[in-house]
Amino acid sequence: MEKFTKLTGIAAPLPLANIDTDKVIPARFLKTIKRSGLGVHLFDALRYDKDGNERPDFVLNQEPYRKAEILITHENFGCGSSREHAPWALLDFGIRCIIAPDFADIFHSNSLKNGVLPVRLSRAVCDQLIDDAKLGGNARITVDLERQVVVRPNGEEIPFKVDPFSRHLLLNGLDDIGQTLQHGKALDSYEVKRHAEQPWQPTIAAV
Amino acid sequence: MSEMKPRTLFDKVWDSHVVKTLDDGTSILFIDRHLVHEVTSPQAFEGLRLAGRPVRRPDLTIAVADHNIPTMDRAKGIKEEDSRIQVETLEANVKAFGVPYIPMLDERQGIVHIIGPELGISLPGQTLVCGDSHTSTHGALGALAFGIGTSEVEHVLATQTLLQKPMKNMRVDVTGGLPFGTSAKDVVLAIIGKIGTAGGNGHIIEYTGDMIRGLDMAGRMTVSNMTIEAGARAGMIAPDETTFEYVKGRPYAPKGAAWDQAVSYWRSLPTDPGAHFDTSVFLTATDIAPMVTWGTNPEAVVPVTGLVPNPADIEDEGIRAQRQRMLEYMGLTPGQKMTDLKVDVVFIGSCTNGRIEDLRAAAAVAKGRKVAAGVRALVVPGSGLVKLQAEREGIAQILIESGFEWREPCCSMCLGMNPDKISAGQRCASTSNRNFEGRQGIGGRTHLVSPSMAAAAAVMGHFADVRELG
Numbered sequence: 001m002e003k004f005t006k007l008t009g010i011a012a013p014l015p016l017a018n019i020d021t022d023k024v025i026p027a028r029f030l031k032t033i034k035r036s037g038l039g040v041h042l043f044d045a046l047r048y049d050k051d052g053n054e055r056p057d058f059v060l061n062q063e064p065y066r067k068a069e070i071l072i073t074h075e076n077f078g079c080g081s082s083r084e085h086a087p088w089a090l091l092d093f094g095i096r097c098i099i100a101p102d103f104a105d106i107f108h109s110n111s112l113k114n115g116v117l118p119v120r121l122s123r124a125v126c127d128q129l130i131d132d133a134k135l136g137g138n139a140r141i142t143v144d145l146e147r148q149v150v151v152r153p154n155g156e157e158i159p160f161k162v163d164p165f166s167r168h169l170l171l172n173g174l175d176d177i178g179q180t181l182q183h184g185k186a187l188d189s190y191e192v193k194r195h196a197e198q199p200w201q202p203t204i205a206a207v
Numbered sequence: 208m209s210e211m212k213p214r215t216l217f218d219k220v221w222d223s224h225v226v227k228t229l230d231d232g233t234s235i236l237f238i239d240r241h242l243v244h245e246v247t248s249p250q251a252f253e254g255l256r257l258a259g260r261p262v263r264r265p266d267l268t269i270a271v272a273d274h275n276i277p278t279m280d281r282a283k284g285i286k287e288e289d290s291r292i293q294v295e296t297l298e299a300n301v302k303a304f305g306v307p308y309i310p311m312l313d314e315r316q317g318i319v320h321i322i323g324p325e326l327g328i329s330l331p332g333q334t335l336v337c338g339d340s341h342t343s344t345h346g347a348l349g350a351l352a353f354g355i356g357t358s359e360v361e362h363v364l365a366t367q368t369l370l371q372k373p374m375k376n377m378r379v380d381v382t383g384g385l386p387f388g389t390s391a392k393d394v395v396l397a398i399i400g401k402i403g404t405a406g407g408n409g410h411i412i413e414y415t416g417d418m419i420r421g422l423d424m425a426g427r428m429t430v431s432n433m434t435i436e437a438g439a440r441a442g443m444i445a446p447d448e449t450t451f452e453y454v455k456g457r458p459y460a461p462k463g464a465a466w467d468q469a470v471s472y473w474r475s476l477p478t479d480p481g482a483h484f485d486t487s488v489f490l491t492a493t494d495i496a497p498m499v500t501w502g503t504n505p506e507a508v509v510p511v512t513g514l515v516p517n518p519a520d521i522e523d524e525g526i527r528a529q530r531q532r533m534l535e536y537m538g539l540t541p542g543q544k545m546t547d548l549k550v551d552v553v554f555i556g557s558c559t560n561g562r563i564e565d566l567r568a569a570a571a572v573a574k575g576r577k578v579a580a581g582v583r584a585l586v587v588p589g590s591g592l593v594k595l596q597a598e599r600e601g602i603a604q605i606l607i608e609s610g611f612e613w614r615e616p617c618c619s620m621c622l623g624m625n626p627d628k629i630s631a632g633q634r635c636a637s638t639s640n641r642n643f644e645g646r647q648g649i650g651g652r653t654h655l656v657s658p659s660m661a662a663a664a665a666v667m668g669h670f671a672d673v674r675e676l677g
Contacts, residue, residue: 017525018404018504022643027622031275031289033249033296045645050631074525076405079438079504080643082340083247084356105374105408105440106340110356163372164231176358177258180366183227183235187368190226190237198472200465201239203266204307204328 001115003173007096008142009069011133012059019073020080021107025089027081038085039092060093064137072099072129077118078107087111097143099150101126112166113176117145119160128152145170213479215376216445217411220351220476224334226368236371239333240350241363242319243270243306245297246624247338251361252300262304264367269328270301271309273318274624278587278614281311290625304364317590317616320344320558324428325590327457331446331473336363341558341640343434347427348454349446349476351411354435375485377410377439381418383492388674390568391426392560392638392657394418394490395433396498400508402488407439410486413478414444418492424453425564432559433640436505445477497673499545500642500655502533507642509545511660511672517541536644537652538632545670548654552635553584553665554647555611555658557621560638561589563596565658570602572662572676578610579668585627586611587619609666623648636664 029041047058054061060068071090077100078086087110090098097117111118121129132139132153142151145167149157162170169176180187194201214222226235241264248270255262262268275290285291294311301308309316315326320341323329331349336342338360345352359369379398399406412434419430427444434442444450451470454460461469496510507530509516518530518541534541539548555561555569566588578584586606588594594616597603607613620627621639623646629635631650638661642653656664663673 015525017529020504020641020643022622022641022646026645026649027624030246030624031287031293033253033293035250045649050649076408076438079404080340080435080641082338082342082354082356084250084338084358087356102405102408104405104438106354106356110358113356113358163233165229165233165370175258176370177260177362177365180235180362180368180370186227186235187237187366191367194237198468200461200468200472202330202459202461202465204240204269204459205266 001113001173001175004096004115004117004145004170006142006144006146007069008140010064010067010137011070011072011129011141012065012068013130013133014059014071014073015130017074018076018079021078021083021086022080024078024086025083030083030085035088036092038089039094042089042093067094069094070097070099070141070143071095072126072133074126075101075123077103079104082106082110084110084114087114087116091116099126099129112170115170115173117143117162117170119143119150121150121158121160125158213482215478215482215484216349216413216443216476217351217376218482220332220334221373233370233372235368236334237368238336238363239267240323240329240335241268242323242335242337242342243268243360244274244319244337244339245272245293246274247357248300248360249293249296250357251364252304254361255304255364260365262306262364265305265307267367268364269307269309270297271316271319271322272297272311274618274622276311276617277625278617278619278627281615287626314591314595317593318558318561318618320432321561321589321593324348324424325457325592327454327460330454330460330469331450332476336369340435341432343440343442344428344432344558346434346441346443347424347431348450349443349473351441351443353440375410376483377407377412377486377488378484379412379414379488379490380416381414381490382416383418385418385421386492386495388497389495390657390659391422391429393495393498395430396500396505396508396655397494398490399433399437399505400498401490401494402437404436404504404506405438407434407437410439412437412439412442414442419444420447423564424449425562428562429559433505436640446473497657497660499660499670501537501539501545502530503536503642503644505640505642505655507533511545511670513545515539515541515543515545546672547669548634549669550582550636550664551633552629553582553661554587554620554635554637554639555585555661556587556589556619557639558589558618559640560658561587561593561616563593565638566593566597566602566606569658569662570605572659572673573609573611573666574605576609576666578665582665582668584611584665585614585620587614588616590616611665620647622646636661636670
């Protein structure tokens with residue numbers, strides 16, 4: 001996972017609630033065995049018409065938002081399917097941070113594991129940032145994970161919170177499997193204890 | 208010795224699986240069952256390969272292909288190249304990593320959330336995960352079961368654990384008898400209509416109340432299955448005699464003395480009196496009717512006797528705009544009667560409603576009737592075993608004689624990853640779980656209903672109140 005420390009970039013406003021992961025990346029694009037290459041299908045139905053032409057009214061088809069690294073949106077972003085292809089598609093497009101009033105639980109977790117930072121801020125603040133984002137290319141927004149602040153184009157700082165464990169992994173670009181494996185002894189003894197306490201727990205023999 | 212604080216079912220399952228709690232409150236949670244399918248696992252196995260890591264507990268893991276495979280002519284293999292590559296990749300991975308696998312042509316093959324309980328792989332009190340959001344289904348057995356992303360699939364494969372933060376407890380209590388003509392699907396649609404698609408975010412739901420207790424396991428699984436549509440990752444139901452009776456004798460369930468030990472443990476799991484719920488929601492029988500969704504998320508639902516709502520009545524500007532967009536996408540006008548809406552396609556199946564009980568309910572309505580002219584109606588059993596049973600019971604024959612197509616088990620038209628799709632502008636009565644834009648095919652219009660309501664729509668050619676069909 002790529003580190004996330006501090007990002008200053010163009011933010012795309014997408015003021016819609018309940019954007020589900022089918023909307024982020026439709027199921028027909030999940031037939032891949034790779035993580036990369038999904039950016040071209042990000043928001044496919046919103047971004048292209050039925051003939052595959054770009055819809056000019058969609059924000060990511062407009063300058064300067066084609067180069068957006070931050071997405072600002074409304075409630076319950078990422079609801080629905082657990083597909084990690086959603087953060088993969090966002091990341092592949094170039095989005096490293098999403099700011100919203102709240103996120104669906106699985107999407108939130110999937111994003112963190114891919115170095116895409118989900119930032120929860122109140123609806124009122126999101127709307128303010130959406131107004132900032134609408135100003136275009138000169139209105140850069142900064143997301144500083146070290147200090148846990150979003151900096152508006154006018155310099156105003158808005159604090160946010162990320163849980164300390166995820167923040168540590170993001171700041172250092174760490175693989176959480178490696179972190180867990182450091183607790184191998186605890187895991188070994190848990191398995192022994194569990195087997196002793198619940199010997200009836202069946203395993204799944206090879207079929 | 209101090210008295211233990213009363214705990215919920217979720218608290219108990221959680222507590223018994225904590226390997227270690229880290230300083231910031233993140234827990235390393237042991238996973239008893241890991242179900243793997245072709246769509247969300249290739250990148251996870253690739254990650255293991257790159258890091259040189261084995262699968263820690265292949266004996267607690269099982270794989271099956273279900274999302275991407277055809278429902279016809281299976282012996283000829285998979286025609287679509289990218290789908291075939293995904294299934295072949297799964298087969299190569301399970302072989303390389305020693306993971307048990309149920310092949311496509313095995314009679315036990317089926318949708319991962321149907322076959323887990325059916326084979327006795329999913330058991331009460333377990334932690335169970337799968338790279339699919341409808342893993343919530345298995346919560347009906349009293350397991351803590353939830354969907355995970357591919358990075359977490361890799362984490363479980365490598366460590367048999369997940370890093371989790373504690374979640375909040377929410378109780379959804381439904382009292383009264385199940386009203387005539389309704390089923391578990393109507394109950395869960397009514398619940399989502401009430402609490403909304405984000406109502407359960409950050410929570411684990413426990414379903415309580417005599418209506419839930421009165422449901423059979425198939426019905427309970429339908430309710431737990433759609434928990435994710437209300438935003439909660441898991442929806443649990445305390446194990447009871449109905450659960451034990453269902454689990455007993457299934458191929459992977461404990462047997463003999465082990466069975467008795469298991470049941471005595473499972474009896475200790477239900478929520479203690481006085482346990483704390485962060486949120487509680489109450490519904491009664493009067494909230495439940497045969498339901499039909501009209502919009503593009505499952506909270507946009509009305510009773511079949513209702514009308515397409517008017518967004519102009521909504522105060523919040525954002526919600527009003529969203530509802531307006533839903534109407535446009537769905538090709539609906541405010542005030543239209545739901546029963547006036549003609550259907551082009553009917554889909555009966557999915558992890559929500561692909562069990563034998565669901566097919567029986569559909570057949571009961573279809574019996575002696577014909578699928579209306581111009582309607583394409585598809586039945587896709589949830590598993591090979593469901594299909595065989597339906598054929599033995601004569602249910603398949605009833606449905607075929609009515610004009611339904613009878614297919615091989617998989618996810619099929621629930622999400623249109625295989626050749627079963629609906630076309631732009633087509634209206635579909637579907638027993639699946641999501642009516643999102645484009646879910647069943649680009650531009651397709653999905654209305655979620657119960658199996659008997661889907662059968663009613665098939666034979667009438669439009670949405671119909673199944674209570675009036677007799």
